[in-house]
Amino acid sequence: MNPFVETVRSYRQGASTLPGQYYTSPEIFAQECERIFRRHWLCVGREAQIVTPGAYFVASVAGESVIVLRDEQHVARAFYNICRHRGTRLCEEQSGELSRSIQCPYHAWTYTLDGRLLGAPHMEGVEDFEKREYSLHRVPLEIWEGFLFLNLSPQPRSLAEAFTPLADRFRRFRLPRLRPSRRIGYVVEANWKLLFQNYSECLHCPVIHPGLARRSPWRSGENDLAEGPFLGGFMLLDGDSESLTVSGRACGPVVGELPHEDLRRVYYYSIFPNLLVSLHPDYVMFHMLQPESATRTRVECEWLFHPDALHDPQYDPEDAVSFWDATNREDWHICELSQKGISSRMYAPGPYSPRESLPAAWDREYARQLGQHAEDVG
C-alpha cells in the first residue's frame, strides 16, 4: 500500500525480485525460523487481551505455543506452554481466565502466575529435587504502543533499542489506549514474504483494488522510512473520502490528537518480520503474520478504535472492516497466484520498477537479516 513519489528517489537501479527457492524451499524456511523468527521481537497481540490478573491467551510463534498472561502483580508475562514434569501442554484453550495458578491437567503440577513451581505431587521423596529449578520456561515479553512482543531468543537485545527508528513516531495516534473492535483470521497459501512485498507497493492497486484506488489515489503520498526493518509512509485520501471505508465516511471519532493534515492521510508501516500497521484518522488496523511453512501464512487482522467510540453516533466499525476484509482477500488471492507462478522451474528474478522501491528495500533488509549478501538473493 506504499506507492509514493518519494520512493522513486530511493529506487536502486537493477533491483530484482528474490530467487524462487526463497519462496518454496523448506530448508530456507528453516533458516528463516532460526535466524529471523527465533531472534526478532514478534508481535503476538495487544495488551487489551490481558487486562485483569489471570487473563491469558495462547500465542503460536515459530512452532512454539506460548502462554501470555497478566500476573497477580499486573505484570504481563509469557511462558512456554509446557509442564516441567512430563512436558504436557498446560493451557489448551486459546484464551481464558486463570485462577491464581496454572495447573497441569495431567499430574497436577501447579505454578504461580509468575511461573514458580508451587506444587509437585509425590516429588518429596526424590533426592536433589528442588522446586525452584522447575519454574516454567519464561519467554521475554515487551510492550510497544500497546502491542505485545515476544522474543524466542533467550538473551534478546531490548525492544526499545531495536525499535529506535520508530520511537515517538506514532505517539499522536495514542495507540496504547485504543480498543479492539473486530479480529479476522486468514490462511494464505503463500510465502510470508509475498505478503510483505504486496503490502509495500500500490502499483497493483488500480489492477487489484478498484475500491481502494477510488478512495486513495495510488500515486499520492510520500515515504518517510525507505530502508531498514521499518518501512512506510502515507497515502492521501481522495477529496470526497474521510477514511478508507465502504461508505467513504469516517466510522468513528478521530483516534488521537491528529494535526489537520493527518485527517487526509492513511499511514502504512511494515515492522519486520511480522507486523503491518495501517493508521487511518478514525481507526488503526494491524496485521500479524505467522508463517506456517514456506508456502503457507496465517494472518490475524484487527481493527482498533478510540476508547470512547462506542458512545459515538458515527461509530460503525463494520464500515472499515468490510472495506479492508474485501481488500485483504484481493491481496491474499494475488499472493497465492504469485506463489503458484514462482514455484515454476522457469521463474527467475524479474525487475522491480521505481514504483516498487519499498519491496526492493524490504528484500534487502530480509537478506541482511538472513545473514546473506543482498546481491546473492536479489
Next chain:
Amino acid sequence: MNPFVETVRSYRQGASTLPGQYYTSPEIFAQECERIFRRHWLCVGREAQIVTPGAYFVASVAGESVIVLRDEQHVARAFYNICRHRGTRLCEEQSGELSRSIQCPYHAWTYTLDGRLLGAPHMEGVEDFEKREYSLHRVPLEIWEGFLFLNLSPQPRSLAEAFTPLADRFRRFRLPRLRPSRRIGYVVEANWKLLFQNYSECLHCPVIHPGLARRSPWRSGENDLAEGPFLGGFMLLDGDSESLTVSGRACGPVVGELPHEDLRRVYYYSIFPNLLVSLHPDYVMFHMLQPESATRTRVECEWLFHPDALHDPQYDPEDAVSFWDATNREDWHICELSQKGISSRMYAPGPYSPRESLPAAWDREYARQLGQHAEDVG
C-alpha cells in the same frame, strides 16, 4: 487390453516385473520427471480445444502450468504460465478466451498472444530494461493426428522424428477431424507405470472386466508393435458386437475410411510416456496420464466421434462412455490394489507370462528411457 497371439512370439523368457522401489520411491519419481517427463513429447489435449484465436487452456505437465493457445495468426502456441515481472500466474481459469493479449492480474504487464511483452507499467525509468528480453517463456508445441504435444526440454528432437514408427499408421481413422464428445477425469492412487502395464495386457480381462470380455474375446487379435516406445495391436469384436458399447451396437458413424476388417477390430496403442489411444470403428478414446507423485496419477479420458456424428440417428456417445467408464474404474481399482501390495517390503519382482509380453516390453523401454540397464530394473 493387448493380449495377442502375436505376443507369445515376442515373449522373452525370464521377464519379470519391476522392483518395488520403482513404484514407491520419491527419488525415482524425481528421476522420471527429469529424464522422462521433461524430455519427452507429452500429450496435453486436442487441437479442437483451441479452434479460434485467443482460445486457450491451461495444461499441467511435470509440475508446470502451461498456457496452450491459438494466436492471432492461427498458430498454436504454448507458454509457461508465469509473468516475467514478479512471477505471478497469468491464467487462473482452466480454459477460456483471451482478448488480443495476456495481461498479468497483478501489475498489468501485458503480452501478445505470440508471447512478446507489450506493456510494463513504470518500467520506462529502469536502465537497460528492454521489453524484448521479457517475452513469455515458450514451450515447444507440436501437433500429431490432432493431438497437442508439449516438450519441456528447451531443445527437443522433433516430434515427427520421434514418432516415425507411427507415421501414417492411423491415417485411415482421420483422427485430426474427429470431434470430442465427453471427457472424464480420474485420480488413481497408483504409480503411472501400473496403468501402462494394465493397459498392455488382457490376461486380466476375464477376471476383472466381464463386460469387456463378453464383447471382445480376450485371446483374439494380434500385435503389430511389440518393442519400443509405441506398443499395441488389435483385438477382435465378438460376433454379435458392432463396437465396445453397453448395447453392443455402434454408437456413431464409422470414424474414417476403414477397410472391412477394421469394422471387427479395436486397436490399442500405448504412446510413451503419457498417452493411450483406443480406436474403435465408431469412436476413438484416448487416455492422457499425468503422474502427480510416485503413488498418484491423474487421468483424463476423452471420446472422439466423426465430425458429422451429431446428425447421425444412431449417435449415442453415452453408450461408449458408460462402457469404458465402468471398465476404467475396474482397472483403476486393481491398479490401486497392486500399488498397495507392491508397497510391501516382501514384494519382489514376479514372473511375466507369455500373455504379458507387452507389459514386459513396456518395462524394457521404460528402463532404457530412464537410462538404466533393463536387467537392473526387470
Next chain:
Amino acid sequence: MNPFVETVRSYRQGASTLPGQYYTSPEIFAQECERIFRRHWLCVGREAQIVTPGAYFVASVAGESVIVLRDEQHVARAFYNICRHRGTRLCEEQSGELSRSIQCPYHAWTYTLDGRLLGAPHMEGVEDFEKREYSLHRVPLEIWEGFLFLNLSPQPRSLAEAFTPLADRFRRFRLPRLRPSRRIGYVVEANWKLLFQNYSECLHCPVIHPGLARRSPWRSGENDLAEGPFLGGFMLLDGDSESLTVSGRACGPVVGELPHEDLRRVYYYSIFPNLLVSLHPDYVMFHMLQPESATRTRVECEWLFHPDALHDPQYDPEDAVSFWDATNREDWHICELSQKGISSRMYAPGPYSPRESLPAAWDREYARQLGQHAEDVG
C-alpha cells in the same frame, strides 16, 4: 493404571522422562520399526476371530498387510497380503470367509489356505517356472492365551521363550475360552510410548479419571512385575464396587476360577511392545497398539466375557464398555496434550516421582530394546 505401594520400592532415584526426539523424530520411529516392531511378537487379535476353516482377517503391522486365517487342517496361519505374480493385494476386505483357496483378483493366481500356489494361468510356457517356488510369504504366528501374535522377523525366537515371565500367570482367568463382546477403534495423535507410560501409572487418575478414581483407590494395590518387557500388578476395587463399570456392579459371570481376593482386584499388565491387558473379575479388556508414525497411534480395544455370559441375567457388557470408553478417551486426550508439549524445543526430560516407577521401568526396557544405553535416553 498401575500405581502401587510396591512401585515405590522399585523406584530409581534420578529417573527422568525420555528426550523429546523419541516422541517426534521420523528417524527414531524408523529405528523403532526396524529394531522393535519387526523383531518382536505383536498381538494382532484373538483366535476367536478365525474359528472355522477359511475364516480370515487382515492385520496391519509395521506398515505391512497380513492375512491371518484358519486353514483346512484348522491351523491358524498368516501370510503377507501380496500375490507372488505382480504383487497385487489379495484380500481387500478387513475380514471374511475364504472358500478353499485364495485367488488374486488381478490375474487369478490361486493359492491353498496353507499358502501353496495352486494355479497360475498361462505360466506353463515359462521355462524354469516351478509353482513350489511361489508360495505365499509366510509370517510366523503363535497363540498365547487366545491371543494371536505375529512376528515379522523371518527367524524369531519362540514366543514361549519370550513370554516365560508370564507363563501360567493368567491361567486362572481362562483367557483362551473368553468371548469378545465389543471392539472399539481409536486414532490417537500421540507417540505410542506415551500410551504405554500413561497406562503404567495412576498418579494421573484423580486428576483425569474421576470415575475410575471413585471405583478404585489410586494408591491401592501392588506390582508383581516391575522390570523388563512385562510390567504390572493389581489395584483394589473400592468397597462398594464389584467391578469397573458405570453402575459399579459386576456385568457378567466371573470369567475364570478366581480366588476370593481376585474378586476385589483389577490386574493391569503391559506386554511390550503393543499389548495392554486389564483383567477384571467379570471381564477382560485388552488394547492393541499400532503405531502409524512418530506422532500417531491406532488403538483397538476389546472386551472379553465368560463364554456363557450371554445366558447370564446380569450380563450387561455396555456397563463395562461405557466405563472404559470414557476412561480411554480421557487418556488419549491427555496423551495428545503431552505430544503437543513435548514437540516444543524447550521440552527437556523431567523427573519421574516414585509413583511413576513403572513408566520409568518401561522407558528402561524400551531403551534396551532399541539397543541404546538407558542413560542415553533417560
